[in-house]
Amino acid sequence: MRGPAVQRPTVRALTACSLLLLTATACGGGSHAAPPADRTKPSTPAGVSAQAGSATSVHVMWSPSTDDRGVTGYEIYEKGKKVKAVAAETTMADVDRLAPSQAYAFTVRARDGAGNLSAPSAAVAAKTPAPTPDDRKPPTRPTLLRGTADGARSVTLSWQRATDTVGVTSYDIYQEDSRIHSVPGTETRTRVEGLRPGTVYTFTVRARDAAENSSQDSNSLDLTTAPGPGKGPSTAPTGLTVTARAEAGERTLRLRWTQPRTGGEVKEYQLYLNGSFATTIAWGAPPEPGPVTYTLTVTEPPGTRYTVKLRAKLPDGKWGDFSAQRTVVGAGS
Incomplete structure (x- = not known):
């Protein structure tokens, strides 16, 4: 004798809409819309000027533009033809390979990340001077x-x-x-x-x-420059001097500077030579207050030009501001 029939639940196929609901995405009108396309052009560059730097080059400058999402670069045009492009942080450029004794007219346009170009700036004129091919004597120094x-x-x-x-x-x-x-x-x-x-x-x-x-x-x-909002005094070493020496066949650079005021001890500096990191200067104990000195041995030939700057490691572990840069010519015969 059979027992009572067992009622089994009915399994219905889930529709596409049901699946979307299960994943918390509503059907028909509940989806997130894509952000609107950026169709706003940057502002037109202002303050444009052009000055011939030589018989074959003109220096063009302008004031920064603004954009609702950010300027990404600038384009320079000469009578409607693009002749140069630069990054957003640059507001000047040299236009080279020009003809001597020639009149030119330049405009500048700003570009944003979506490729929108501003209207052209007002045109500025510049005329390159005549060539002087036999002139090999430089001007006196300012x-x-x-x-x-x-x-x-x-x-x-x-x-x-x-x-x-x-x-x-x-x-x-x-x-x-x-x-x-x-x-x-x-x-x-x-x-x-x-x-x-x-x-x-x-x-x-x-x-x-x-x-x-x-x-x-x-x-x-x-x-x-003056500190910006929220930025304290400069942490750059000050009074840097660099002296080139040659003694007993050894060529050195002697550095002397005043330590920055950091609110704590400075035990370490980074020294940069010709724009690149050269060495770390460290003391076992903090130097005494006042000017400090360091001697760097160099191996390049006498007469080599060196640029030198340094920065301190602050008490919080971060590197401070760079000192002013100094230029010196290596000693020796």
Whole structure:
């Protein structure tokens, strides 16, 4: 005799919508919409200027643009034809391979990450000077470079005029070994913008003529920008001097500097030579307060040019700000 029939649950096939519901994604209108496409153009670059730097080059500068999601670069055009592109953090560029004694007109456009281009800036004109192929004599060096920091992001520089057998066409401003700005040869004063807060900068100026001959560096000038919001005093070593020596066949660089005020002990420094990390300077115990010295042995031939800067390891383990950079020529015969 059979027992009562067992009622088994009915298994129904799950629809696509049911599966979506089980995964917490609603059907029909509940899905997350993709972010809207970026169709907003950056603002048009302003403050554009152009100055012939030589018979075959023009230096173009402009003020930064803005964008709702960020500017990613700039494009420079000459009468509608793109001649150069630079990264977003750059607001100046040299346009090379131009013809002498030629008039040019430049515009600048900003680009964002979606490829949107701003409207062209106002056109600025520049004319390259005539070539001077036999001119091989550089201008004299600019002298008496002076300046002041104008807050956290700019400095003002001035210098005494250089001379040249044909004529100075421009002055190039260098920060350490990088050219960051140029002005016409008729000017001896400029403002450099786009700097970082609480940072020490070492400036020099060189004069340049139409044949691309550059003078020797002016005197160097150290300027420290004001700290930005939330940033304390500079942690850079100060008063750095570097002296080249040659004794008993050994060539050395003798460094002397004043330690930064960090609120604690500094036992370690990083030394950079010619822009690259060279060595760590460490003491078994913290040096006495006041100036400290260090001697570095070098093996390059006499007359080698060295650039030197250093930074301290702070009590919290982070590396501090770099000192001003110093340039010296190796001693010896």
